[in-house]
Amino acid sequence: MSDELVFMMGQFAAKFPTDRLYAKNHMWAQPRTVDGVAGFDFGFSAYAVRLLQDVYFLEWSVDAGTPLREKQTLGNIESKKAESELYAPLTGRLTEFNSVLLKDPTPINVDAYGEGRLFHMTGDGSNLLTPEQYQDHLAAAWKIAERTIKGQMND
Amino acid sequence: MARKLTVVVSQGQSANPAKRKLEEDIVAGLLFERGVEVTVVPHLYDLTPDGTGMLCLQSIPGDMVVLSWLYSRGTFWTLDRNGIRGREGRVMLINEAEEEDEDEEAAADEKQRVLASRDRPNRTIWCLDLKARNDAKPFLDEVVRIRDEQTVQTVSLGGLLGGLSIVTPPTPAAPRIESQPVAAPIVPLQPTIIADDGARRWYPVIDYSRCTNCMECIDFCLFGVYGVDKVDTILVEQPDNCRKGCPACSRVCPENAIIFPQHKTPAIAGSPDGAAGAFKIDLSKLFGAPDALEQAVLERDVELVAVGRDAVGMEIGLPKRQTAAEAVGPKDDLDKLMDSLDDLDL
Structure with missing residues (x-):
């Protein structure tokens, strides 16, 4: 793998390969052209996987081929630490899901930047972040995440 | 002794290990119970109508208890749609978030429900929600209670109590078989296990105890999911035409009779109240959950695009944001003075 950036989540070093872009909702985005159409593969960043920990269940609430707007609900996820809805990282068309993960989601934990690939989307990626921009985004996001986690723990 | 209870x-x-363990503990516990036969099937809602799992369930002749990760209504009416019909058995072990509102049911008006006009086989199906408890014992106790109750005659009081049957409890002193000296040790029966093919499904399930056959759903759905049977009763005719994740017909149903057992909103999934996942942290905000207005706009766009029209996003028909002045309340004298000063053309 190429170079990577590191962001410290407490004692945990979350690593981000610099060969791809990132979305604000903590997915990586790697450009890939399918049948002549430019698009991106998406998966969870190490930051998201660290927050989730072991993934038990993944469900998509849309079919492949569906046009989506950024932030539209895509599905949901259950893990050791959390349950969450998942949202579209950009506006475009979701062309393919990695269906292997429906039966066994463990590649998300084992190989987040490879076999843990979630889906492929075509669309305008101009809002995606460079690894450096994502680092800056994380610095702010991590403060909120810490507050959210501690706040909910104390409820 | 009555015939075996399935x-x-x-x-x-x-793949949550806690959930898998609960299933395994229940199956293991039941194998040692007399008068009980165990069948393990993949997720009920995902079973196809002509698949092994559904055929296996259809072949079960008598009373049965079904434990699944669905609200009990979702389980009961999913079975019903697949021709596995009976009377809904009264379950004592309930999901606390699912407590039925008896007042609401009693106050229900005289509407004609589809259920009243349908024949049902004379057998009972008890549906237990595996989300109701975290350990196997309450489920095992409930199955034993049902098994014992099954051997006791039930007396129906007809319409007097809304069709509920009064069940005479079994004599409490009935000795447990395990405590008696027995000639042969109990050999656990092997459960029947149906393998999972992994495919997920998405379709509505109609609760005919609520449905009034008003046809709102068949009018609203643009994908040909609904149809009518020979006597013009609504039914889910083409479940696989349904748009994955879309619960819109459930929202338009005036009787809340349409269940999407897998929907995240408990009321749509078959419960009148919220439940699952209360012990988990909700990371939705961190993963970019839109606010209420954004959510409404996105949902509207989905429906527009689905019927071949263009998404309109935030551009059309948004509620006008209240101005700060309106939020503060009626104008006082000072405000009027300021307004009149503003109006002066200086």
């Missing part, structure tokens, strides 16, 4: 355990979709 207990069906419908496995969840999640």
Whole structure:
């Protein structure tokens, strides 16, 4: 793998390969052209996987081929630490899901930047972040995440 | 002794070790119970109408208990749609978030429900929600209670109590078989296990105890999911035409009779109240959950695009934001003075 950036989540070093872009909702985005159409593969960043920990269940609430707007609900996820809805990282068309993960989601934990690939989307990626921009985004996001986690723990 | 009670355990979709362990503990516990036969099937809702799992369930002749990761209404009416019909058995072990509002049911008006005009076989199906408890014992106790109750005659009081049957409790002193000296040790029966093919499904399930056959759903759905039977009763005719994740017909149903057992909103999934996942942290905000207005706009766009029209996003028909002045209340004298000063053309 190429170079990577590191962001410290407490004692945990979350690593981000610099060969791809990132979305604000903590997915990586790697450009890939399918049948002549430019698009991106998406998966969870190490930051998201660290927050989730072991993934038990993944469900998509849309079919492949569906046009989506950024932030539209895509599905949901259950893990050791959390349950969450998942949202579209950009506006475009979701062309393919990695269906292997429906039966066994463990590649998300084992190989987040490879076999843990979630889906492929075509669309305008101009809002995606460079690894450096994502680092800056994380610095702010991590403060909120810490507050959210501690706040909910104390409820 | 009555014929055997079939207990069906419908496995969840999640690999959560706690959930898997609960299923295994229940199956293991039931294998040592007399008068009980265990069948394990994949997630009930995902079973195809002509698949092994559904055929197996259809072949079960008598009373049965079904444990699944669905609200009990979702389980009961999913079975019903697949021709596995009976009377809904009264379950004592309930999901606390699912407590039925008896007042609401009693106050229900005289509307004609589809259920009243349908024949049902004279057998009972008890549906237990595996989300109701975290350990196997309450489920095992409930199955034993049902098994024992099954051997006691039930007396129906007809319409007097809204069709509920009064059940005479079994004599409490009945000795447990295990405590008696027995000639042969209890040999656990092997459960029938149906393998999972992993495919997920998405379709509505109609609760005919609520449905009034008003046809709102068949008018609203643009994908040909609904149809009518020979006597013009609504039914889910083409479940696989349904748009994955779309619960819109459930929202338009005036009787809340349409269940999407897998929907995240408990009321749509078959419960009148919220439940699952209360012990988990909700990371939705961190993963970019839109606010209420954004959510409404996105949902509207989905429906527009689905019927071949263009998404309009935030551009059309948004509620006008209240101005700060309106939020503060009626104008006072000072405000009027300021307004009149503003109006002066200086």
